[in-house]
Amino acid sequence: MATLPNPLPRLATDPSGRSLGLQLPPGRLVDETDEGRWHEPLLWLADKPAAPGTWKMLGAPAGRAGLLPVLVDAGGAMAGPEEWELSPGLVSYPGDHDAEEVLAEYWEEEAGEEEEHVEPFGSAWPGLAGACSLAADPDSRAAQVADELTDGTRSWPKEPRLALVPARRSADIPAAIGWPGPLNYENDVARLCAVLRSWEDRFGIRVTALGYDTLAVSVAAPPTCAAEAEAVAAEHLAFCPTGGTTTLRAYAGTLVGATRWTFWWD
Numbered sequence: 001m002a003t004l005p006n007p008l009p010r011l012a013t014d015p016s017g018r019s020l021g022l023q024l025p026p027g028r029l030v031d032e033t034d035e036g037r038w039h040e041p042l043l044w045l046a047d048k049p050a051a052p053g054t055w056k057m058l059g060a061p062a063g064r065a066g067l068l069p070v071l072v073d074a075g076g077a078m079a080g081p082e083e084w085e086l087s088p089g090l091v092s093y094p095g096d097h098d099a100e101e102v103l104a105e106y107w108e109e110e111a112g113e114e115e116e117h118v119e120p121f122g123s124a125w126p127g128l129a130g131a132c133s134l135a136a137d138p139d140s141r142a143a144q145v146a147d148e149l150t151d152g153t154r155s156w157p158k159e160p161r162l163a164l165v166p167a168r169r170s171a172d173i174p175a176a177i178g179w180p181g182p183l184n185y186e187n188d189v190a191r192l193c194a195v196l197r198s199w200e201d202r203f204g205i206r207v208t209a210l211g212y213d214t215l216a217v218s219v220a221a222p223p224t225c226a227a228e229a230e231a232v233a234a235e236h237l238a239f240c241p242t243g244g245t246t247t248l249r250a251y252a253g254t255l256v257g258a259t260r261w262t263f264w265w266d
Contacts, residue, residue: 004066004166004168005066005166006040006041006066006166007020007065007066007067007166008029008040008041008042008043008044008067008164008166009040009041011024011029011041011044012029012041015027017065020065020067021061021064021065022058022061022062022065023061024044024046024058025046025047025048026046026047026048027044027045027046027047028044028045028047029041029043029044029045030042030043030044030045030081030082030086030163032081032082032086033085033086033087033088033089033178034085034086034087034180035087035089038086038088042081042086042088042165042176042177042178043072043081043163043164043165043166043177044067044163044164045072045074045080045081045161045162045163046161046162046163047161048161049074049150049159049160049161050071050146050150050160050161050162051150052146052147052150052151053147054146054150054162055069055071055142055143055146055147055150055162056143056146056147058162058164059139059142059143059146060139062164066166067164067165067166068164068165068166068167068169068170068173069146069162069163069164069165070162070163070164070165070170070173070207070208070209070210071146071149071150071157071160071161071162071163071208071209071210071216072157072160072161072162072163072209072210072211073156073157073158073159073160073161073209073210073211073212073214074158074159074160074161075157075158075159076158076159076211076212077212078211078212079159080161081163081177083212084179084180084181084212085180086177086178086179086180087178087180088176088177088178089178090178090187090188091175091178091188091189091190092175092188092190092191093175093190094171094172094175094190094191094193094194094196094197095194095197096190096194097190097191097194098194099128099194099195099197099198100127100128100198102191102192102194102195103125103128103195103235103238103239104125104238106238106239106241107125107126107234107237107238108123108125110237110238110241111123111125111237111238117247117248118234118237118247118248119247119248119249120230120248120249121230121234121248125238126231126234128198128202128231128235129202129223129228129231129232129234129235130202130228130231131201131202131203131221132202132203132221132222132223132224132228132232133221133224134204134220134221135220135221135222136204136220136259137220138200138204138205138206138218138220139206140220141204141206141218141219141220141259142170142206142208142218142220144218144259145206145208145216145218145259145260146208146209146218148260149208149209149216156211156214156262157209157211157214160209165177169197169200170196170200170205170206170207171193171196171197171199171200171205171207172193172196172197173193173207173210174189174192174193174196174207174210174215175189175190175193179210181210181211181212181213181214181215181265182213182240182265183265184265184266185240185241185265192239195235195239196217199217199235202221203219203220203221203222203232204219204220204221205217205218205219205220205261206218206220208260213264213265213266214262214263214264214265215262215263215264216260216261216262216263217260217261217262218259218260219258219259219260219261220259222255222256222257222258222259223252223255223256223257224256224257225256226252226253226256228256229252229253229255229256230248230249230252232252232255233248233249233251233252233255234248236251236255236261236263237251239263240263240264240265
C-alpha cells in the first residue's frame with residue numbers, strides 16, 4: 001500500500017509531539033497486529049477519553065503533520081485497537097479499486113436474494129448516486145460530529161479516545177491501520193476505503209469513529225430529498241448489508257439531512 005512517510009516514530013522520543021507542531025496529551029503508540037508487532041507504529045492513541053473540542057483542538061495541527069484524527073472506541077469487550085487483531089499486511093491500496101465496481105459486486109451478491117427488500121431498485125445494480133450539495137465544510141462537520149460522539153449522551157462509542165493515523169486522506173484510515181471490522185464480509189478493507197473515497201468526493205464524508213466492528217462517518221453533503229436518499233441508501237446496503245432488518249425505502253428515510261452515517265458488520 002502506497003503511504004506517506006510515517007511521522008509516528010518521532011513520538012517515541014518526543015511524546016508531546018512538539019517536533020511535529022503538536023501539543024499531545026498523554027498517549028501511546030500502537031503497533032500490535034494479528035501477527036505480532038508491526039515494523040512501525042500504526043496509530044497514536046490518547047490515554048484518556050476525548051471530550052467535545054478535542055477533535056478541533058488537535059485535528060487541524062495533526063493534519064499538517066501528516067496525521068489524521070479518528071475516534072477509537074476503547075470500551076466494551078474488544079477494548080481498543082490492541083484487541084482488534086489489526087491486519088495491515090492483508091490490505092491493498094484503496095486507489096487500486098474502483099468504488100462503483102466494488103459496490104456493484106456487493107449488490108449482486110446481496111440484493112439478488114431479496115428484491116423486495118431493495119425496492120424501488122431490483123437485483124441489477126442501480127449505479128452510483130449523484131453528488132449532493134455541501135451543507136457545511138467537511139472538516140468542520142467532522143469536528144461537530146466528533147463533539148456529538150464525545151458528549152457522553154450516546155451508547156456508542158462506549159469510551160471514545162482520539163487517535164492519530166498516518167494516512168493520505170480520511171477515507172484511507174481503516175486501510176492504513178489494517179482495521180478488521182468488516183472481516184466476515186470483506187477481507188480487504190481497502191475495497192471499502194475505495195467507496196469511502198468516493199463518498200468523500202460526493203458527500204464530504206470523514207471517517208470519524210471506529211470500533212471493533214463499527215464505523216461512523218460525518219457527512220457534509222447529505223441527501224436532501226427522498227429520491228437522493230434512496231440512491232444513497234442503495235450504496236449503503238451494498239457497502240454494509242442490514243441482513244433484511246429494514247427495507248431500502250425505510251432506511252432511506254433516515255438519511256435525509258443526516259450528518260452522520262454509522263455502519264456495523266456482524
